[in-house]
Amino acid sequence: MLLLDAITLFLAGVLSGAVNAVAGGGTFLAFGALTLVGVAPITANATSSVAQLPGYVTSTLAYWSDITRMWRGALLLCLASAAGALAGALILLSLDNPSFRAMVPWLLIAATVLFAAGPRLKPKPRPDAGAHAGSRIGALIQFTASIYGGFFGAGMGVMMLATLGLTENGDYHKLNALKNMLSIVIAAVAIIVFVSGGVVAWPQAAAMVPGVALGGYGGVWLARRVPQPILRGFVIAVGLLLAFYYFVRG
Template sequence: MTLVAGILLFVAGLLSGAINAVAGGGTFLTFGAMTLFGVPPIAANATSSIVQFPGYITSALAYRKEIAREWKPILILSAISLVGSLGGALLLLSLDNPSFKKLVPWLLLAATALFAAGPKLRPKVEKEHPPSSPVGILTQLVTSVYGGFFGAGMGIMMLASLGLATGGDYHRLNAIKNFLSIVIAAVAIVVFTAGGAISWLHAIIMLPGAGIGGYYGVWLAKRVPQKWMRYAVIAVGVFLAGYYFFKA
């Protein structure tokens, strides 16, 4: 790896942490940067899970009081998410790089469309109820399979599925989502590590950048309109989807 490549990967991690803090969608940058520098798509996807993981933890810590109050629905949904993430991660490892590469542009398009529609998918304030709805549980299972397989856009999907599964206001759902993101990512990371799919050199380079970006992203969020950050993420998603369609 050249010095220039290392610097650009660090910057990609930095920007992904900042974008996640402001609008979400940082996976587009980490995945895209690694593949553009020659990392096989499966390894790039798996390594992105490592890079984004610290941000999930800090986000959950910010909601620790809400999470403590919601331990019952979190326990049920964690079990569902664990099974789904395990299935998604194993499904990814069952593919070879050429097969996964053909799926990448479609996955990126779907994730970009989901990200663009994110504000409209935020659940309305509803009465809280136990996570016993078959439709809600099924959508959370599907979301966790997707998160284990390809994590971009997972947060938006999960807010929508949690609205069905357990209801409540946005902050309640966001707190549960942040904890479940840790579960989904942790299971995927264990599977990817056991399967030898993670590029640790790239992860080590980007992790400090992602941590710094996440910290200062809060400062950025107070000064840059969120819609412009969202537009930037959508532009990156569309560009990468077009790139992989061309390369397929």
């Protein structure tokens, strides 16, 4: 790996970590940077999952007080997330790079549209029912969302916030805390599958992980100074440009 590539990935990690902390959608930037430095699409997707995991962990820790009040009730959702992520990751590994490459622009467009609609999908506050979280219907919906998350993580957070808002009680912050915790489960299971399949580019991941951690920590500072619409517009533009790039490249 060239020094310039390492610097590019580190900076992309900083930016993706910050964007995830503020508005979500940082996976677009991580995946795009990895493909830019020549990483094959399946490997880029797997490596991006590894790089984003520290950000999910730090985001969950920021909601620790909320997590401690609901983790018992959320166990069913965690199990559904693990099962869905396993299925999605195995589906990804069953494909070859040309097949996945053909799907990437459509996945990017779908994820970009989902991300753009994020503010409209933000769940409305519902009366909190204490520590209760999780139901059979909610677990089934979460399983479906997790298949997507294990297969292609871009837009996963927005999707989960929307689906959790349909099935869970509590305000936005509780749902966001639950989403962050479930993201750890999905990413961890997918990473185990990707590592066992030998599709993670470890040097590139090592260059990106410190940047993601730094960007996630600095996201609070960024949130106070940069309007979210600007960040969201930037992420949407990156998603569309990546989709166009893969359409043209074929």
